[in-house]
Amino acid sequence: METRKYLLLPATVVLAVFCLVAWVAARPAVSAHSLANAPRGEDVAVAADRVDALLQATWAASSIEPAKVTDELQVFRRLALALVGTAPSFEEIRQFEADTSPERLQQWTARLVADSRFVEYFAARLGDAFVDPVTEDLKPHQRERFRRWLGNSLQQGKPYSEIAREMIASRGVFADRPATTFVALEISLGDQAAERLAARTSRAFLGQRIDCAQCHDHPFADWTQPQFEGLAAYYGQVQFRSARLQDTRPRSFVIEDNRTQEERTVTPEVPFDTQWVPDNRHLRSELAAWVTHPENRRFRRAIANRVWGLMLGRAFVSPVDDLPDPASPDDPDVLDVLADNLANQGDDLRRLIHVIVATRPFSLASTHEALDDEVAAQQVEEAWAVFPVTELGPQQMIRAMQQAAAVSTLRAEDSNTYTALRRFERQFRFVEEYGIAGDAEDAQASTIPHTVQRLSGSYTRQHSEATLLTAPGRIAAMSSDAATCLENCYLACLSRRPTLDEQAHFLPQLQGNRKQRANAVEDIYWTLFNSAEFCWNH
Amino acid sequence: MLQPPLDRRDLLKWATGLGMSFALPALDVRAASRRGDERPRSLITLRLSGGPSQLETWDPHPGTKIGGPTKAIPTSIPGVEIASSFPLLADQMHHLSVIRSLVSKEGDHDRATYLVKTGFRIDPTLRHPSVGAIVAHALPNDHLDIPPVISLGYDNRLSRGGFLGGRFDALRVREPGSSDGDLKSWIAEPRQQRRLSNLDVVAQAFTRGRKVVVDRTMHAHNLDAALTMMTSDQLKAFRLDDELESTRLAYGDSNFSRGCLVARRLIEQGVRAVEVTLQNFDTHDQNFTRTAELAGTLDGAFAALLKDLHDRDLLASTVVLCLGEFGRTPKINGADGRDHWPHGFSCLLGGGNLRGGVLLGATDPSGKEENPADPIPVPDLYATVLRALGIDPTHQINTSIGRPIRYSDGTSIDRLLS
Known part of the structure; x- marks a missing residue:
């Protein structure tokens, strides 16, 4: 009897642990949305053709001749910059060039979307729409957790509507449920959290700046102050206590007028199409269902516009969060075509990316004879008849420098922890120094201090140094002759080969002994890092 | 005191009159050496x-119960006392005015810093320029040749040009007076x-076929400007080797004090x-010892x-402003610290068109009343600072989408202006 008593407790513990392990193991590591619904080529082509047909009609109507199609290596560079936030590695360029499949761009798109760098870069940029990219109230590891959740969800093909619903309506422990970051961050900042959340919800998910109506009716669109306040009331009862996000009982929400400081009681109400609101005991779930409702065209138009912006450097309609009202369903525009296709394909953003890559503008050259004249240039640019030249974001800039300084592809899982951490730390510092704009109206462009930093700063120096371990060092030491050496530098930095003029200029510099050649390679790397061609996506 | 026989202005007149203007320094050098209120104005923010x-x-x-162990000393403004850890500043206070009733709604570092840097609350659709911009x-x-806005020391929230453009972003030099940062080329x-x-x-190669677009990038322009700056004589302002030993000693031997001298x-x-x-004022614990230590530097x-x-003779053309993003609670917490408090905090300001020796606002010595007497919102402070620099705060600028925004939404405080 006594022995049995002593055994009972350990046995229970062992059994409990066993059950727990079995339960955890039984849960699928990848959620139900598997990689199986990766896009089929034909559907993608059909959707892209519809976009192209609309654009072609515009070009024909204004007698615009679109730019020529650029060579695929340049398209590959754009693809890598957009999806993994760096120019392709020397290794990837070799693999891409060796790939003779006619569908190689599409295959590489799928490959880069599945890459761990897609979570690091693309998910982070998309995440900036939902969680303020600048605030220091979110600690780096918290931001990282949110980004990883978003990136993994995208990679697993979780429908965007579900991702949005989780962000708007999730409850629970903040550290446990990264989706709660969207709401928890604003709530933890206190004062006017509901108003800020209403503003962010409408801008991030609907592409509408309804928040102008916080103080007055929107100057151009139809938003009114009561509409804004009704939306804010949906967040009126959220609380963030002991690191948990929860809702108290629905109660009336009191709002303070920004101008008159008067207090008013407001009941939750969506600004339009109230019939989409289901009857749910949880207010935020009601709001989430309304935002993501299959007929809410603003929701999918907004994400289509945002992803277009991430892929081509400039949103289809700018500003990205102030879209015009959807056109009539009989007369769809480009955003409607992309949005409808997304809805028909399970809201899978991977698919949206594939469609955008397959559209004509993505492969057009960024050169055009109209770009010699200010007025003509504006016309072809607005009509998407030429690929836009846009400045690399600071994350792209530093990652592209780091990648150019390495021969093989830089992935966190392929480096030792120390090297990977050091790389991230440098990225973090560089970005912090450079500053990020997010969605805000901000005439951010490369500045003189930025230029000084590139000309003489430590980042350029470190990444152009020719040592045994760096790409410049190995290119200098191992290239068979001066011409190959120059070509390798160009491929590593600019993803192209040097022109004849460039060869004539640089080859004499690469003559001489080993030391002189190493110096010359450092100088070429420095030159390429400081060129507009490196700093701007084209 | 004996007047020098010829001052600089007289010499200028004579030289011009004698047709010797070719021998005078270039115009910009003359502008920089002007003094008093004829000189273009500047803002120094501590x-x-x-x-x-x-x-x-x-x-x-x-x-009082809220006062803690801190003692007060008289200053060169009759009737105005400050904490006893500022004996040297107490003698210079007549150059400054004191506001003891700044109020804001921002009790979070990020949001409050944005407010005190720009004079506006965070607006997710717009990045406001810093007041310096x-x-x-x-x-x-x-x-x-060097950027017009410069940030010295360890400021982890860089002041930016916002919708005015990146050319008004601050150039940051973390260790002024002891390192050039990245300002010089490292290559022979x-x-x-x-x-x-x-x-x-x-x-x-890149300009071919995209001339208009490449011009718009300003890349070439920025390169030229950056190179001009890297070779400019004006960079010597970042070095202190030609300052008198006595001057350097007077400012003190800390990164912050070297920053103050470089600022001048x-x-x-x-x-x-x-x-x-000057960082580290976030004294949730050991408020009294930590603040006293920082006071020694400041x-x-x-x-x-x-x-x-x-x-x-630079004070008439330079506004000096000293403030933090908020103050701290009257209540002393269990860790001998004070927590965030945006309801009635203080700042010092002087120079330019500002009057010295004015005291505005008062907080409740018992700490019971949250709101100070004569509350002054942060935007009003900045409208005043702009006026003191001869700038109209109601001047409007259009953002990239044509939204008109004023330099400041505040109302200037006439009692502080001369």
Whole structure:
């Protein structure tokens, strides 16, 4: 009897642990949305053709001749910059060039979307729409957790509507449920959290700046102050206590007028199409269902516009969060075509990316004879008849420098922890120094201090140094002759080969002994890092 | 005191009259050497980052429950006392006015810092320019090779140009007076020349077929400007080796005090806005010892800066502002610290068109009343600072989508202006 008593407790513990392990193991590591619904080529082509047909009609109507199609290596560079936030590695360029499949761009798109760098870069940029990219109230590891959740969800093909619903309506422990970051961050900042959340919800998910109506009716669109306040009331009862996000009982929400400081009681109400609101005991779930409702065209138009912006450097309609009202369903525009296709394909953003890559503008050259004249240039640019030249974001800039300084592809899982951490730390510092704009109206462009930093700063120096371990060092030491050496530098930095003029200029510099050649390679790397061609996506 | 037989202005008149103007220094050098209120104006902000306790700085309440062990001393403004850890500044206070009733709604570092840097609350659709950027925008200086807005010390929230553009972003030098940062090329001259000629060749290839677009990137313009700056004589303002030993000693031997001295040298070059950051005022614990330690750094440097600006006749053309993003609670917490408090915190300001010796606002010595007497919202402070620099705060600028925004939404406080 006594022995049995002593055994009972350990046995229970062992059994409990066993059950727990079995339960955890039984849960699928990848959620139900598997990689199986990766896009089929034909559907993608059909959707892209519809976009192209609309654009072609515009070009024909204004007698615009679109730019020529650029060579695929340049398209590959754009693809890598957009999806993994760096120019392709020397290794990837070799693999891409060796790939003779006619569908190689599409295959590489799928490959880069599945890459761990897609979570690091693309998910982070998309995440900036939902969680303020600048605030220091979110600690780096918290931001990282949110980004990883978003990136993994995208990679697993979780429908965007579900991702949005989780962000708007999730409850629970903040550290446990990264989706709660969207709401928890604003709530933890206190004062006017509901108003800020209403503003962010409408801008991030609907592409509408309804928040102008916080103080007055929107100057151009139809938003009114009561509409804004009704939306804010949906967040009126959220609380963030002991690191948990929860809702108290629905109660009336009191709002303070920004101008008159008067207090008013407001009941939750969506600004339009109230019939989409289901009857749910949880207010935020009601709001989430309304935002993501299959007929809410603003929701999918907004994400289509945002992803277009991430892929081509400039949103289809700018500003990205102030879209015009959807056109009539009989007369769809480009955003409607992309949005409808997304809805028909399970809201899978991977698919949206594939469609955008397959559209004509993505492969057009960024050169055009109209770009010699200010007025003509504006016309072809607005009509998407030429690929836009846009400045690399600071994350792209530093990652592209780091990648150019390495021969093989830089992935966190392929480096030792120390090297990977050091790389991230440098990225973090560089970005912090450079500053990020997010969605805000901000005439951010490369500045003189930025230029000084590139000309003489430590980042350029470190990444152009020719040592045994760096790409410049190995290119200098191992290239068979001066011409190959120059070509390798160009491929590593600019993803192209040097022109004849460039060869004539640089080859004499690469003559001489080993030391002189190493110096010359450092100088070429420095030159390429400081060129507009490196700093701007084209 | 004997008057010198000829002062600089007289010499200028004589030289011009004698047709000897060719022998005079270039115009920009003359502008930089002008003194008094004829000189173009500048703003120096001493930023106390983390939120300094008003009770341990400019608004002590000794002998009360909320006052803690902090003592007060009289200053050169009759009737105005400040914390006893600022004895040197106390003697210079007549140059300054005191506000003890700043109020804001931002009790979070990020949001409050945004407010005190720009004069506006965070608006997710818009990035406002820093006040320094606004001053630089309103008072352009074509003779400057270095950026018009400069941030010295460890400021982890860089002041930006916002919708005015990246050219008004602050240039950050973390260790002024002891390192040039990245301002000089690390490569020997002949190689640097080769690199620059290389750049022209690569630029040609990229410009072909996209001239308008490449011009718009300003890439070439920024390169030229950056190179001008890297070789400019004005960079000597960042070095202190030609300052007198006695001057350096007066400012003190800390990163912050060297920043204050460099700030004076920068405005002599015509830089429009310099901020010098002193960190670590976020004293949730050990408030009294920590603030006293920081006071040791701030006191000497601030006093020396005021005296130096005054002696060089630069104070009439330079507004000096010293503030943090908020104050700290009257209640002392269990860790002998004070927490965030945006309801009635203090700042010091003087120079330019500002009056000295004015005291505005008062907080409740018992700490029971949250709201101070004569509350002054942060935007009003900035409208006043702009006026003191001769800038109209109601001037409107259009953002990139044509939204009109004023330099400041505040109302200037006439009692502070002369």
